[in-house]
Amino acid sequence: MKKIFFASIIAFTSTIINAQYSNMTMPQALYGTTFNLNIHESTKQLVTGNQTITGSINNETFWGPTLFINKGDLVHMNVTNNLNESTTVHWHGMHLPAVMDGGPHQVIPAGTLWQPYWTVMNQAATLWYHPHLHTTTQAQMTKGIGGFIIVKDPAETALTLPRTYGVDDIVLALTSRSYNTTTNTFVSPPTSARVYGDYMLSNGTPNAQYTLPKQFVRMRILNAEIERGYNLGFSDNRTFYVIGTDGGLLGAPVAVTRLPIHVGERYEIMVNLGNDVVGSSIDLKAYNSGQSQSFPGGEPGTTGVFGSLLNNIDFPVLHINVGATTTSTTPITALPSSLISNTYWTASDATVNRTVSITNGTPGPASVPFNFDNVSYAEATINKTVNLNAIEKWNIANTNPAVFGHSFHLHDIEFKIVSRNTGTAAAYESGWKDTFFISKNETVSFVGKFDDFADSDVTHPYMYHCHFGGHEDGGMMGQFIVTGTMGINENESNTSFSLYPNPSSNLLYVNLKDANTEIYYVTISTITGRVVMMLPQPEWQNGIDISSLESGVYTFQMMDKQTKSLTTRKFIKK
Numbered sequence: 001m002k003k004i005f006f007a008s009i010i011a012f013t014s015t016i017i018n019a020q021y022s023n024m025t026m027p028q029a030l031y032g033t034t035f036n037l038n039i040h041e042s043t044k045q046l047v048t049g050n051q052t053i054t055g056s057i058n059n060e061t062f063w064g065p066t067l068f069i070n071k072g073d074l075v076h077m078n079v080t081n082n083l084n085e086s087t088t089v090h091w092h093g094m095h096l097p098a099v100m101d102g103g104p105h106q107v108i109p110a111g112t113l114w115q116p117y118w119t120v121m122n123q124a125a126t127l128w129y130h131p132h133l134h135t136t137t138q139a140q141m142t143k144g145i146g147g148f149i150i151v152k153d154p155a156e157t158a159l160t161l162p163r164t165y166g167v168d169d170i171v172l173a174l175t176s177r178s179y180n181t182t183t184n185t186f187v188s189p190p191t192s193a194r195v196y197g198d199y200m201l202s203n204g205t206p207n208a209q210y211t212l213p214k215q216f217v218r219m220r221i222l223n224a225e226i227e228r229g230y231n232l233g234f235s236d237n238r239t240f241y242v243i244g245t246d247g248g249l250l251g252a253p254v255a256v257t258r259l260p261i262h263v264g265e266r267y268e269i270m271v272n273l274g275n276d277v278v279g280s281s282i283d284l285k286a287y288n289s290g291q292s293q294s295f296p297g298g299e300p301g302t303t304g305v306f307g308s309l310l311n312n313i314d315f316p317v318l319h320i321n322v323g324a325t326t327t328s329t330t331p332i333t334a335l336p337s338s339l340i341s342n343t344y345w346t347a348s349d350a351t352v353n354r355t356v357s358i359t360n361g362t363p364g365p366a367s368v369p370f371n372f373d374n375v376s377y378a379e380a381t382i383n384k385t386v387n388l389n390a391i392e393k394w395n396i397a398n399t400n401p402a403v404f405g406h407s408f409h410l411h412d413i414e415f416k417i418v419s420r421n422t423g424t425a426a427a428y429e430s431g432w433k434d435t436f437f438i439s440k441n442e443t444v445s446f447v448g449k450f451d452d453f454a455d456s457d458v459t460h461p462y463m464y465h466c467h468f469g470g471h472e473d474g475g476m477m478g479q480f481i482v483t484g485t486m487g488i489n490e491n492e493s494n495t496s497f498s499l500y501p502n503p504s505s506n507l508l509y510v511n512l513k514d515a516n517t518e519i520y521y522v523t524i525s526t527i528t529g530r531v532v533m534m535l536p537q538p539e540w541q542n543g544i545d546i547s548s549l550e551s552g553v554y555t556f557q558m559m560d561k562q563t564k565s566l567t568t569r570k571f572i573k574k
Contacts, residue, residue, distance in 0.1 A: 021209035021319050024202055026166040027147060028058070028065040033075050035067055037089070039145060040082040046177070046206055047199070050184040054204075055083070055143030062204030064129075064147030066171055069120050071153035076117040081108040086133060087140060089114070091149065092264065093127035093246055093414070093434045097453045098481070099460040099521065099536040101411055104134040104379070106460070106536070113548060114534045121452065122414075123340075124156030125248040125432075126171070126220040126266045134377065134477075138226055138469030142177065142188035144204055146224060155340045156249060162218035162270070162332045170210065170217070173224040174261075174286075174317055176200050176310060195227040195470055196297055196308035202318050209281075209319040215274050215331035218243075219284075222266045226469040228297035228310070229262045229405075229437065230317065234271070235283040241335055244268030247414030247432025249339045254427045258287060262296070262437035263407040264467035267428070274333055276322040283316040294405040294440040296468070342431065344416040345447040350393035354384070356464070356478070358398045358406060358438070361471075369474035370406070370466065376475030382461055388454040388484035393418070395445045402440040406471065409435040411462040412482070415448030435467060454484030457520070457564055460536075495560045495567045503572035507543030510558070518561035527553045527570075537561075549573045 042056040057064030069075050081087050086109050090102035099106070100116035108114045130146035131137055148171045162168035176197030178187040187194055202208035223230060234240065234257075241253035246266050253270065261267055276282065289312055291298035301307040325331045361370035369376065375383065386392065394415075396408050414432035417425045421443045429436065438444045458481060465477035494514035501509075510519070519540055524533040532554070538544060546554075550573070557568045 021207050022205050024205040024208035024210040024318065025060075025063075026170060027060060027063055027203065029068060029165050030065045031068045033069070033073050034078070035075070036078045036080075037064065038080050038082055039087060039089075041084075041143075044204065046201070047179055047184055052179065052184050052186060053143070055140060055145035057145065057147060062144035062201075063173060064145070066148040066150060066165070067129075068150050068152065071120050071123060071151060074117065074119050076115065079108060079114045079116070081110055081112050081114070084110055085136070086110060087136075087145070088132045089129055090132035090411075091127065091129050092409070093122070093125065093266075094118070094149070095121045095413060095452065097537065098412070098455050098462050099457070101460075101462060102129075103132050103411065103461070103463045104477075106534070107133065108534065109531045112531045112534060115538070116536050117539070120151060122151045123248045124153040125151050125246070126222070126244065126268055127151060128222055128224075128266065130224075132463075134379075135473045138473050139188050139190070141224075141226060141469055142186050146173070148173070148220065148222065150220070159336055159339060160332060160334070161243070161336065162216060164326070164329050167326060167329070168213055168215065168217045168332065170212070170219055171203070172219055172221045172318065173203050174200075174221065174230055175224045175226070176228060176308070178308075189470070189473070193305050193470070195306060195468070196311065197226070197228070198309040200310065200315060200317055207319075208317075209321060211321040211323040212273060213323050213331065214276055214278055214325045215333055216270050216272050216335060219269050219271065220266065221261060221269065223261045223263050225263050227263060228308075229260060229288075229295050230286040231288055231291065231295075232259045232261060232317070233257055233285060233287050235285055235316070238271070240269050240271040242267055242269055242428040243339060245429060245431035246434045248342075250431045251340065251342055252338050253335055254430075256428055259428060260437070262435075264409050264435040265407070265437070270335060272335070273320075273322050278322055278324055281319060281321050284318040284320060285314055285316050287314050288312065289314050296405060345391055345449060346416075347393055347418045347445070347447055349391045350447050352386075352390055352392040353395070354392060355395040355397055357400060358396070359400065361403055362401055370404070370471050370476040372464075372476065372478045375478070377465075377477040377479075380458075381479065382458050382481055383478035384480035386450045386480055386482045388482055389449065389451050391447065391449045393445060393447045395443055396438055397443045398438045399441055399443065402442075405437060405439045406476075407435060407437050407467040408444070408464070409467045410448070410464045412453070413448045413450055415446040417444060417446045419445045450482050454482045456481060456483050459564070495558070495563065495565055497558060497567060497569065499556060499569050499571045503574045504546065505574045506545065506547040508546050508556075508571060509543050510540045519558055520561035520564065521559040523557045524549070525555045525557070527555065546573055
């Protein structure tokens, strides 16, 4: 009788403990070469009371689906903006033409379909996508708009690694939010200047728990914060292994007990649950107490612009329940001793040496927001011009004045960190990177090659910027273009064209008067001027699909690649 009583008490206690957690959402996985992404508002129950208005993609209610793509594939993205405001979608970490990059220049108006496409050149890696519209990035990110991209390739596939999505291979987007106590709406610009959230969200789930099998598991972790950093580790201080950085797998696993991850960074880790008891649990935690104030979220206060209930404390980010070893797939029970072979650029390979200084941001009524080289972002300003195939060393200096740490991100390429003046770069960040944290009084140097894509069009440059939402929106961004030989006499280009059949129902064909003309951009608008389709460098030879348009009269505006001139024709959609 006593055994039954105590068993009942244990079961009841377990139920009470588990009741404090919510099962973490694993975003829907999408596979293929064509992806339809519908950005819209939704609602989600995040705190007691009213549901919170969120931003979402497709059927998700916070965050978006995980896109699985293969190196070498030609992928097409059909991005429809059903928000009530403009947005953009940046493919963070992806090596692709600038006109497809989704920076602040590729604005998608409300109600518009944007159709970028590219051949995947990245190696296997964990990338992500998110809004990048100047001055509204923080607000749209706060709503939860974004998602993962997982690139696959033969080298990664040949390794004995966990890769059953949602079972032993999971994505984990870490962020935090604060709420208006009356309406449960997110606290974000323009109603508030607070930069840190008070409550943890993992994949958009508060107090998240997830069951992982008793074996080696793989976690693809993204810091999707507005500003906070995380110093990750497990509650029993166990060793785990970093196997990948922003741009792909390392040469060999790196053993750690703590892993700092800052805004925009991704790390792939493996952790061994094979020695744990089925039914037991462990927490993945942020060990954020005792950090310097250069560490975002290390501030001691709980109120004010830099205040948060999570500041300067240790807190769980995911409660992990240990489940049974997998039977449907072969469980991974050993850690590979080696991964892939990477050949990195070195400082001696660089033929160009640039220094970018982090400036301003000093407090006071006359304060200038943080910027680079004393110049704030301006859409018409190109800050750097890079030659195609150049190997460059960039030195990012946070020394004048050094009042805060930052998360630096470069579009277009992956690079290799070659030095930190505060000490040797950590082994866990020794792989390909596109984002890194730079502390106060620190200079970080990296080397990368700007290959494959050249475009002298100043209306579609690449970006470099701080990935803190407020700093980015405040103008801490620069622009660069990659230039190469055009190879065509611009003076001989004839941009005249006609459209057929006109009227048309599903496919619209373009007849160019000059075979040398290259179509750079097509914008289709209603007769009243509302943009409905945006097609960067469209694959027009087989017809342009207009089946999504309603019947009516439309304007077809073509920009040619050589002269960037605009030519317009009208057509009728039957």
